[in-house]
Amino acid sequence: MERIKVGEVSLEALTAGDGPSLLFLHGGDYFAQHRGLFDRLARQFRVFAPRHPGFGNSERPDGFRTVNDLAYLYLDLLENRDFGKTILVGASFGGWIALEMCVRCCEAIDRLVLIDSVGVKFGGREERDITDIYALPSDELLRRSFFDPERMAPDYARLDDDALGIVARDRQATALYGWRPYMHNPGLRLWLHRVRAPTLVIWGENDGIVTPDYGRKLCRSLPNARFEPIRQAGHYPQIERPDEVADAIERFARAEVL
Amino acid sequence: MKVWHFSEMAYHPAWPELRDSYRVVIPSRLFDPKVGADLYHRYLDEWALCDELGINIMTNEHHATATCADSVCTIPMAILARETRKVRLLALGMPIGNRNDPIRVAEEYSMLDVISRGRIEMGFVKGVPFEISPANTNPADLMERFWEAHDLILKAMTTHDGPFNWEGTHFHYRSVNVWPRPWQQPHPPVWMPVGSPGSATEAAERGMTIGVLNTGWVRTPPIFEAYRKKAAEVGRPMTPQRLAYMALIGVGNTREEGERRADQILGYSRTSGIVAPQFMNPPGYASVAQSAQAIKMSGAGFRAGRIQSRDGRNIDPRTMTVADAIDAGLVFAGTPDHVFDQLRAFYDHVGGFGHLLMMGQGGLLDHGETVANLSLFSREVLPRVGDLGAM
Numbered sequence: 001m002e003r004i005k006v007g008e009v010s011l012e013a014l015t016a017g018d019g020p021s022l023l024f025l026h027g028g029d030y031f032a033q034h035r036g037l038f039d040r041l042a043r044q045f046r047v048f049a050p051r052h053p054g055f056g057n058s059e060r061p062d063g064f065r066t067v068n069d070l071a072y073l074y075l076d077l078l079e080n081r082d083f084g085k086t087i088l089v090g091a092s093f094g095g096w097i098a099l100e101m102c103v104r105c106c107e108a109i110d111r112l113v114l115i116d117s118v119g120v121k122f123g124g125r126e127e128r129d130i131t132d133i134y135a136l137p138s139d140e141l142l143r144r145s146f147f148d149p150e151r152m153a154p155d156y157a158r159l160d161d162d163a164l165g166i167v168a169r170d171r172q173a174t175a176l177y178g179w180r181p182y183m184h185n186p187g188l189r190l191w192l193h194r195v196r197a198p199t200l201v202i203w204g205e206n207d208g209i210v211t212p213d214y215g216r217k218l219c220r221s222l223p224n225a226r227f228e229p230i231r232q233a234g235h236y237p238q239i240e241r242p243d244e245v246a247d248a249i250e251r252f253a254r255a256e257v258l
Numbered sequence: 259m260k261v262w263h264f265s266e267m268a269y270h271p272a273w274p275e276l277r278d279s280y281r282v283v284i285p286s287r288l289f290d291p292k293v294g295a296d297l298y299h300r301y302l303d304e305w306a307l308c309d310e311l312g313i314n315i316m317t318n319e320h321h322a323t324a325t326c327a328d329s330v331c332t333i334p335m336a337i338l339a340r341e342t343r344k345v346r347l348l349a350l351g352m353p354i355g356n357r358n359d360p361i362r363v364a365e366e367y368s369m370l371d372v373i374s375r376g377r378i379e380m381g382f383v384k385g386v387p388f389e390i391s392p393a394n395t396n397p398a399d400l401m402e403r404f405w406e407a408h409d410l411i412l413k414a415m416t417t418h419d420g421p422f423n424w425e426g427t428h429f430h431y432r433s434v435n436v437w438p439r440p441w442q443q444p445h446p447p448v449w450m451p452v453g454s455p456g457s458a459t460e461a462a463e464r465g466m467t468i469g470v471l472n473t474g475w476v477r478t479p480p481i482f483e484a485y486r487k488k489a490a491e492v493g494r495p496m497t498p499q500r501l502a503y504m505a506l507i508g509v510g511n512t513r514e515e516g517e518r519r520a521d522q523i524l525g526y527s528r529t530s531g532i533v534a535p536q537f538m539n540p541p542g543y544a545s546v547a548q549s550a551q552a553i554k555m556s557g558a559g560f561r562a563g564r565i566q567s568r569d570g571r572n573i574d575p576r577t578m579t580v581a582d583a584i585d586a587g588l589v590f591a592g593t594p595d596h597v598f599d600q601l602r603a604f605y606d607h608v609g610g611f612g613h614l615l616m617m618g619q620g621g622l623l624d625h626g627e628t629v630a631n632l633s634l635f636s637r638e639v640l641p642r643v644g645d646l647g648a649m
Binding site for chain 2: 169
């Protein structure tokens with residue numbers, strides 16, 4: 001991990017590989033489990049995976065507390081770092097950030113990849129589009145998050161205090177940005193037509209946090225998107241099926257625009 | 259020393275139907291309004307009796323739970339402000355980081371203070387972690403919101419020359435102008451329950467009275483010590499009246515009678531921590547270090563390590579006996595002599611305090627037994643505690 005500055009904000013970031021730029025925006029939990037995906041993507045892309053302010057060892061400046069702030073921060077990053085045309089990948093909570101960026105400006109974004117994204121509300125006021133992860137017993141949360149929870153669940157008892165502190169910070173920051181309204185921006189749906197970058201919507205077929213049905217609705221709401229389900233994967237296909245997800249991203253990056 | 263009678267107004271008739279959680283997710287069909295009305299009235303009668311017994315009154319609030327049917331701490335106070343004449347009324351208190359409208363809190367407390375002719379004491383509470391879900395407030399910035407609400411409420415209650423502007427991080431008003439203004443000047447005394455030396459320090463900086471609940475023989479001394487140290491550092495006058503301790507108290511004509519009453523009141527301790535574990539550690543509610551430990555221990559079970567015996571043994575509150583609870587400093591029980599001696603020993607152990615928050619009713623203790631408990635305490639123990647903590 002290295003440290004970078006975006007304006008006054010200091011971020012911890014993982015960088016790897018060479019090729020077209022790929023900015024990966026992570027979700028709320030399990031960042032440490034992304035190694036397999038990053039190794040694969042680094043064969044084709046210059047991968048850049050920052051830890052959002054308040055997550056990991058990235059500081060959160062005073063007053064910095066909404067997903068809007070994150071969106072502007074990463075638009076600044078794309079402009080200032082001269083990434084060239086970039087493939088923007090957002091997973092779960094990171095997908096919400098990516099959507100907020102794209103409705104503002106797609107100038108520097110060549111293609112958009114959403115993986116089991118949150119951020120948009122489709123249902124009525126008494127329907128819950130996005131599972132309340134804070135109200136579930138831990139075993140059910142794991143079952144809804146992974147196709148194979150036995151294989152994927154981290155053994156927290158074996159982590160050292162620093163690693164556990166990072167997990168706690170990640171969860172705290174996720175709550176800070178996403179608690180209410182829960183994991184979405186009520187106004188975002190109005191502006192999805194502005195997501196002009198060609199978009200690939202990747203979804204774990206067994207996602208019990210945001211279902212594939214939600215993913216298809218999201219895909220249909222975007223002007224230039226197609227849907228790609230990943231078999232035997234839950235909310236984190238990039239962790240459970242890193243090769244399949246990397247393959248899908250690579251194919252999408254090479255393909256003629258839809 | 260001032261003594262306050264506290265009851266959570268438990269809706270215990272639902273308890274036999276509950277298993278893994280007494281809070282948050284339990285359906286309200288388990289609450290029978292006719293049974294509930296009778297319970298509310300009897301708890302209010304017990305508080306009203308305190309006016310004759312010379313015992314002050316304390317209420318609290320919890321949400322979505324059968325352990326405490328007092329979901330608005332100022333509602334019993336509104337009734338008691340008129341039903342009583344002499345004793346003081348402590349609402350401990352208002353979860354101001356969970357309420358959306360601090361101005362409404364200022365209005366409620368101000369009205370109560372005027373109606374009671376200056377007998378209100380105002381509690382501001384962080385709230386236990388499982389209050390987050392019923393309020394759906396963000397746990398990650400709870401204390402930031404708490405302190406902004408605290409500052410706004412006090413400014414609103416002490417500003418008497420027309421509207422002022424408040425555009426803060428969490429609360430926005432362009433015309434704050436609270437009517438009525440409070441009876442007590444500049445404002446009623448301010449309390450905060452604390453459970454750690456860190457929060458005691460924050461209360462000491464502001465001269466708040468701290469109420470320490472369920473911390474017992476082992477965890478109370480460092481909390482009081484942190485308060486005294488900080489008060490000295492910032493030059494706040496330190497008196498025992500800044501410190502309050504809650505104990506469950508069962509007093510009887512015999513040791514057996516007192517301990518039997520305490521055993522029933524312990525129904526409070528045995529149930530109040532039974533919560534589905536996913537509501538115990540909302541992200542950001544506790545410090546990163548505390549949360550990290552909770553993640554490590556997830557699955558390790560029920561509130562491990564919260565209650566300790568004097569020799570450092572962990573006590574499971576669900577199965578705690580009266581003897582365990584006396585040892586842990588949570589209960590004072592027996593004859594008036596026993597109760598006074600246990601109180602005196604605890605008082606000396608923690609370096610003194612000025613308020614005894616007496617849970618004189620809890621769990622299944624019925625009306626007759628509660629009246630007997632409070633009356634005997636008033637007659638035989640109260641006259642002897644006056645000298646403790648007098649300064």
